[in-house]
Amino acid sequence: DAGVTQSPTHLIKTRGQQVTLRCSPKSGHDTVSWYQQALGQGPQFIFQYYEEEERQRGNFPDRFSGHQFPNYSSELNVNALLLGDSALYLCASSFWGTAQETQYFGPGTRLLVL
Amino acid sequence: AQSVTQPDIHITVSEGASLELRCNYSYGATPYLFWYVQSPGQGLQLLLKYFSGDTLVQGIKGFEAEFKRSQSSFNLRKPSVHWSDAAEYFCAVAGSGNTGKLIFGQGTTLQVKP
Numbered sequence: 001d002a003g004v005t006q007s008p009t010h011l012i013k014t015r016g017q018q019v020t021l022r023c024s025p026k027s028g029h030d031t032v033s034w035y036q037q038a039l040g041q042g043p044q045f046i047f048q049y050y051e052e053e054e055r056q057r058g059n060f061p062d063r064f065s066g067h068q069f070p071n072y073s074s075e076l077n078v079n080a081l082l083l084g085d086s087a088l089y090l091c092a093s094s095f096w097g098t099a100q101e102t103q104y105f106g107p108g109t110r111l112l113v114l
Numbered sequence: 115a116q117s118v119t120q121p122d123i124h125i126t127v128s129e130g131a132s133l134e135l136r137c138n139y140s141y142g143a144t145p146y147l148f149w150y151v152q153s154p155g156q157g158l159q160l161l162l163k164y165f166s167g168d169t170l171v172q173g174i175k176g177f178e179a180e181f182k183r184s185q186s187s188f189n190l191r192k193p194s195v196h197w198s199d200a201a202e203y204f205c206a207v208a209g210s211g212n213t214g215k216l217i218f219g220q221g222t223t224l225q226v227k228p
Contacts, residue, residue: 004157033214042118042204042218043158056215090157094214103214105150105157 002027004093004106012112013081021076021109025093031055032074033103034066037088049074050096078111086113116141118207120219127195128227135190135222137205146208147188148216149179153201161203164188175199200226 005024013019025032031050035043045058049068068074072093078085088110092103117140127133139145146165150158162173169181179190188205202223206216 031214033216035216040220042206042220043216044218045215048214058215092158092214092216101214102160102163103216105159107155107157 004091004104006089006091006106006109008109009107010110010112012114014114015081015083017081017113018077018079019081019111021078021089021091021111022073023076023091023093023106024073025091026104029093029095029104030072031094031096031101032068032072033092033094034074034076035090035092036060037090037108039087043090046076081113083113086111116145116207116217118205118217118219120203120205120222122222123220124223124225126225126227129197130194133190133192133195133199133224135203135205135224137188137190137219138186139188139205139207140186141207147179147181148206148208149173149177149188149190150204150206150218151175151201152204152221158204161190195224195226197226197228200224 007022033048034046037043046060047057048055052068063079065077088108090108091106094101094103119138148163149161152158161177162171164171164181202221204221205219
């Protein structure tokens, strides 16, 4: 049973560019959440997708957008990249329900913005 | 606002010694509490979680945590640390009304001396 997978594992971009990160949830899961983890910090919630709609959003600008596909996989898009967007981006999947549902995390995509 | 504080940024213990990692949370209602571990270059792995009931919860890898409402704490413990426990540990809280937004602490880095 495959867990949460993310691609690519590493990415280097320059300021002003756009980036797309991808996530496939654990088998049986229908909800995907995205987190940003800056170096030396805990993960911060970006947003969550369920039934192809954004259900919750953290305190991130509109440059951060996402999408969920019918097969429950998801993309995170970041436009107009800033140096401060350099971080590890984590995807977590779960089964839609209550907060008791455990979130399973992928290995992350490390983004470096130069 | 919900928040999580992990007072110890870095802890060093000798192999075989006991371990306690501190976590304090701020949340108005009954929180859902989690401990995750992150090894270098890896995603987050759930160690244990507390939703209700017995305030002492057992997790994987020999870890346990105790929920103390009066102290707003959820400290992680292990009676005997192994070298493989060296990693970053994150405490997180989720509100009962949220279906996935985890609020993480800053993390505690555990170093294990031989």
